[in-house]
Amino acid sequence: MATLPKWLVVSLAVVVMLFSWQASGETSDDSLPDDDPLSGRTLSKHTRGQECIACHKNMEGSTPSATAHFKQECESCHLESGQTIAELSKAGKTVKLPKVEECKSCHIQSRKLMNWAFSVHAKAGGACTDCHTIHASPVAKGLNLSTRKVDRNSVACLTCHQDVGSQFKMRSHHPVTEGGVSCSGCHDPHGSQTTTLWSKSDKCLTCHQALRGPKVFEHAPVVDDCTNCHSPHGSPNRKLLSVSQPSVCLQCHSVAHGKHGMSTAKGPGTNSGTRSISGTVLRECTNCHGAIHGSQQDPLLRY
């Protein structure tokens, strides 16, 4: 008898549970905090967010962070200290977005942000609101079908890093556009390479543990840095190789006669230099040296 996939059964169970809970008492949450969330700030007491909400009804999105921010005073982030909406309106200006320091005034105990002062994005003049949507989250992903499976974090990254985005369209790529991985799985957007305890290959080995060894017979470029051979974002070559085989191997390796299929039988020492290695051997070195990332058994990395 055919059975439904396990994921489908569990998903349906989750939804049924949620509905049963939801039906028990749904009310709206219009409450606002009574006391000042950011002590020491001068807020315009006459608004305290109520006037804003009257018009901006849909500002509370459906994520926890949206909820948390919705409970704050609008003025605490959107007005300069002591400023009022009336003054702003009179001057014909729009409300500001919060600066990094203002965000950090609440987010003080975050391990993610401890190295923000040295982060690449901070140096580039980035602000939290460049990447984070504070209030609303989209009801569903928009109808933009080019990013229909990309996770939300990566969509934010690719907005600026378009050169990287183009690499994810290449024939071989980490499956960001398919929703398989996220940019933040490898990159720390709040840090930099100078504030990491990872070596160059460590980050790759957090997902590719099978390659970490320890290996008896190691391949030196693998120990050094995976990007010696691979372009992690994407490549027109299979297996994320930055340069296809055999070129990627021939940069470092000579090809010995006798063991790699010469056009005629030859003994050692008769190096005419005119005979080519068989294309069958050249096309993919890893067809024979399959344990190219290191071997437990074979010094020539063949198995």
Added chain:
Amino acid sequence: MKKLLTMKSLPLAISLLFAANVCHAQLSGAAVVAGDTVAPASAVVPPESADNVSAKGFIFPKLGYFDNSGNPAYLNQYNLLDSTSGSNTSNGFIADLDFQLLFKEDGDTLFLEKEGYGENSQRLRLLSSFRPAKFKAYYSTFKTVSGSFDFLYNPDMVVGGTDPRYGDPAQNKVDRSGYVADFTNDSPTVSEYAIRRSTYGGSLLLRPEALTEHGFSAELSADGYTRQGNQVSSYILNEGKQNPSQANPESEQWRGYSNSVDEKDAKLAFNLNWTPDKEWFFNYEFFVDRFTNETLPATFGDVANWSGIPRFFARGTDLLTPLNFVPDSTQYRNALRLSKTFGDTAALSAGASYATLQQDTYSEPQYASGYDDGNTNTGSAYLNGKFNVSQSVGLEAFARYNQRQNNSPYPVENFYEPVSAQRDPRMVMPRIDNYRNIVYGLEAKLYPRVLKTTWSAGWKYESKENELTWGTEPALAPPVTLYGTEYKANEVFIKLVSHPTTGLTLRATPSYLWADETQLATNPSEMFKFKSSAIYTDPEWNELVVTGYYNYSRKLNDSLSFSDYDVAPAGFADPQNQEVENTMQSFGVNFSFVPEEDLKLSLGYDWSQNDLSAYYFSTNRLRFDFPNPGGPNNHPTVPLEFLILDQFNYNVTSQTVSAGIEKKWENYLFSGYYSLMLANGDNGNGLAGVSLPVVDDKTDFRLHTFSLGMDYEFKENMIFRATYIYDRYEDNSYESLTGSRNSLCLGVIFRL
């Protein structure tokens, strides 16, 4: 009606379901996500009444249909569509449900999100915040069949993948290279190679008042993954291991098989954070990562069975020798980090960690020879300092250190040693005993207000150093490798960020690197890089956004050489330099604008090129068995000679054109999108390219994606959504890989 579940019990219930879903993966924990404490915000929220419960979000049931034609191998490789009713990857229906739900009660929140399309692409996320803790969990599963695509490039699948000219034993009896003529697929019935990766995890951030009032928080997190499926593995047997009396053993030498994959990885991390005030942050982390390989590797004994040849291997060959053995392993790590800010004036950041990686299982030959303690240690540290001299001048310094020490047994008699008599396995490559990487540098920033430009100028020094043990002869020696033990490079750079006019931001980063010594041919001895981007926005004119970039890098390495070995007088001579030159460029421009209300247009073009050239070297004999007096390949009177056969060139260009449109009309929203990605070029021209089979010589393919979408809001909070996508992959080098796919998806979004 009595509530069956409360907010605090619901996460538990869902967690149990969640755990049930991934129990096959031996759920051991939770997420990598770092704890994020927002003390003031949560502290000021007044208690809400028990009835103050709300829900937000949406539910999106959908039904899709897909139909493949031609060869869908490429289209499937990261996007394998499989019908929901029965397994059918050619065509069929897919039913799925996405949702995003946020529940609130008494200031506590529960958030659930699911996205997916069929069994092979699912993501589930759960966030729960209830004082004094915060819980996060996630689960995702993703199936890639890139192995099936790779399989089509197997030696037995490609014209030119084997070379029948070498089938004549008489022609090859000296060189023993006749294996090129034959490839044996030991899994002839398998053509589907797929691996499912399921990732799961969760974290619990504890913020009890007793701790938070002193600035402490603790987080326990665990995550892991499973990888299951099969992959293409090919290998070649050393002819010395095969039975020399077997007729024409070379025809059985080159083989491949379907290699089972069943891996489990589980990580557990404990983090203790201390923030005595807003300017200090301390973090201690303990981390353990256990990797388990559930498959038994194929062995020489299996190969003997597959071949069907009695006494396939020579006497004395250990038939328990594994192919592609992947051991279990465990890594432990302790790390300490701190950061300190001094208002806007200065900042400091430092960290250090120490990790050990232990091999937990060993192959039978390893046990037999006493190799039973494989382990490496790694140590890392960093120190960063920053000082703003004034509002317009800032200085920054950094240093980073990584070290990796191999403590595994060495030498191990009869297994792993720099022996003078040839045996297999033997040490023909250097052992990397110790690897050190040090990077430090300075950067100065200037903010001259008048020019609306931020200038940074910096210098960076990097050194990499290896302590190696080279084998004694016969073995590889430094002069016959392109492998150095040290890399020392200096780099200077400038970073510019300019806002010359309203709405325009320009960024440019030129840098120049030079190295006295290099370790690998891929290291640059000289490199010039230029990275630039521009963003222009004009909200007044059709909400125009134009972005563009241009990146350039030219990398050279001519510092490594091969030396011949002369026999009279004996010694290394006549070094010949390898010269690697690699130029990479990329360029792109994207337009987005809104010519009229409710109409959005976008247009994009990306171009990139990778151009690499190097010498193609050959040698008259194996580099590691010179001159080997008295050994099996003893030719003491024959020198080792390197010869440059040619200079090969890899040059591939990729381009992408894309266009999108979105139009809103009354209750309808229409969208269209088209992209064309194409790549072409030489994988290796000259002598190497001429030798290659057609499918490998050239890169020449294109991918079309055309999609249409429609949203129709037929009721308040109800949207009907329809999407149609057409994908087509055309490969002009390997024409039989051409294939296309039509897919249609219909669904209704219910907003809560």
